[in-house]
Amino acid sequence: xxxRTTCLWYNRYRPIFxxxxxxxxxxxxxxxxxxxxxxxxxxxxKMPELGDMDIAHNIGVSRSFVWKIxxxxxxxxxxxxxxxxNDDSWSxxxxxxxNKELLAGLSEKSLIALRTDGVLSKMQEIGSLSPRxxxxxxxxxxxxxxxxxxxxxxxxxxxxxxxxxxxxxxEIADGSVQLCFVDIPYHRRAIEELTPHIAxxxxxxxxxxxxxxxxxxxxHLNIVLEKLTQAADKSLRFQWDILYVCPRGTxxxxxxxVTTAVKHIIWMVKGKYSGPIxxxxxxxxxxxxxxxxxxxxxxxxxxxxxxxxxRWSSSGDTICDFxxxxxxxxxxxxxxGGRKLILSDINPEAVAITKKRIAEILNANRGxxx
Ligand SMILES: C[S@@+](CC[C@H](N)C(=O)[O-])C[C@H]1O[C@@H](n2cnc3c(N)ncnc32)[C@H](O)[C@@H]1O
Numbered sequence: 001x002x003x004r005t006t007c008l009w010y011n012r013y014r015p016i017f018x019x020x021x022x023x024x025x026x027x028x029x030x031x032x033x034x035x036x037x038x039x040x041x042x043x044x045x046k047m048p049e050l051g052d053m054d055i056a057h058n059i060g061v062s063r064s065f066v067w068k069i070x071x072x073x074x075x076x077x078x079x080x081x082x083x084x085x086n087d088d089s090w091s092x093x094x095x096x097x098x099n100k101e102l103l104a105g106l107s108e109k110s111l112i113a114l115r116t117d118g119v120l121s122k123m124q125e126i127g128s129l130s131p132r133x134x135x136x137x138x139x140x141x142x143x144x145x146x147x148x149x150x151x152x153x154x155x156x157x158x159x160x161x162x163x164x165x166x167x168x169x170x171e172i173a174d175g176s177v178q179l180c181f182v183d184i185p186y187h188r189r190a191i192e193e194l195t196p197h198i199a200x201x202x203x204x205x206x207x208x209x210x211x212x213x214x215x216x217x218x219x220h221l222n223i224v225l226e227k228l229t230q231a232a233d234k235s236l237r238f239q240w241d242i243l244y245v246c247p248r249g250t251x252x253x254x255x256x257x258v259t260t261a262v263k264h265i266i267w268m269v270k271g272k273y274s275g276p277i278x279x280x281x282x283x284x285x286x287x288x289x290x291x292x293x294x295x296x297x298x299x300x301x302x303x304x305x306x307x308x309x310x311r312w313s314s315s316g317d318t319i320c321d322f323x324x325x326x327x328x329x330x331x332x333x334x335x336x337g338g339r340k341l342i343l344s345d346i347n348p349e350a351v352a353i354t355k356k357r358i359a360e361i362l363n364a365n366r367g368x369x370x
Pocket of ligand 1: 041163164165166186194249274284299300301323324325326327328329344345346347350
């Protein structure tokens with residue numbers, strides 16, 4: 001993108017802050033501790049077999065938080081102990097009664113698997129004689145269900161508005177965002193002028209430990225780094241450079257005599273990052289239906305954006321993209337579920353496309369979201 005001439009919206013528009021009616025305007029709300037607790041209880045009741053870590057990761061709480069709630073539910077008799085050797089109800093399961101030979105020659109591990117909640121029913125369902133296979137299958141299914149039961153985007157979780165980043169985005173409260181993902185125009189002028197505003201806004205709105213991921217082409221990487229580190233107060237510091245590989249093509253950057261297949265995502269952190277270990281490579285296949293480029297010329301691959309959001313945010317987090325373009329972040333966040341969004345762009349056309357995409361998602365989901 002850096003090698004094409006495109007119009008810079010920030011030159012054509014004065015800073016404007018229009019909150020249009022439509023799929024926006026409700027307050028962005030963080031999950032409270034009590035709400036997180038309810039989510040954990042719901043998951044534990046539906047999927048007691050899931051590990052505490054899986055649930056914790058998906059909801060964005062600590063493992064001990066989940067463990068304590070599990071113990072409470074066990075104490076109240078709502079959940080069974082995970083492996084209760086005194087409980088012999090498994091031995092009366094109709095599948096076992098009908099297939100007594102199942103027990104013959106079972107190893108210790110297979111016997112434990114067989115006694116585990118749900119395994120005999122799963123074996124019955126798929127007609128299997130292998131408790132460990134059924135247990136693995138059950139675990140896989142429950143893990144997938146854990147992901148998909150995350151709340152997809154709700155109307156109340158999305159705020160979309162038109163704004164110039166140079167305003168500092170006063171609409172967004174201090175410390176209310178866990179991840180800023182921004183794909184800046186790659187022209188030198190845009191980078192020089194807008195990067196300091198991006199850094200200042202991100203350092204104000206990010207919560208402690210939150211990340212700014214700034215995507216940019218290679219041509220002016222030096223300027224981006226210089227501006228980011230100069231503009232930000234001491235709370236925002238350089239963490240790493242993530243390479244974003246675009247198999248769509250390898251455009252020639254004539255002036256530098258380079259053909260390039262990568263973009264850079266400069267990762268800045270407010271305070272100290274304590275999230276998962278990150279690999280510094282992301283593959284960005286084009287959207288299968290080409291929606292990324294067809295809907296908005298600068299649109300990013302939703303597959304890759306989804307990976308970014310999944311790796312750098314947790315369920316319940318608020319993600320902000322203040323150069324949202326065609327709304328790839330909205331689509332990716334919806335697919336992922338459980339995130340709240342604040343999206344803005346100076347270009348009214350971009351805002352309209354983003355709103356339309358969100359409206360389509362919400363309409364398709366009506367009656368399904370809970
Ligand atoms: C590279 S595109 C973003 C594409 C987007 N990530 C997507 O997937 O569709 C950069 C965006 O920055 C916006 N922009 C340019 N100047 C801006 C400014 N001063 N404030 C806010 N947005 C601006 C443009 O309108 C454009 O949509």
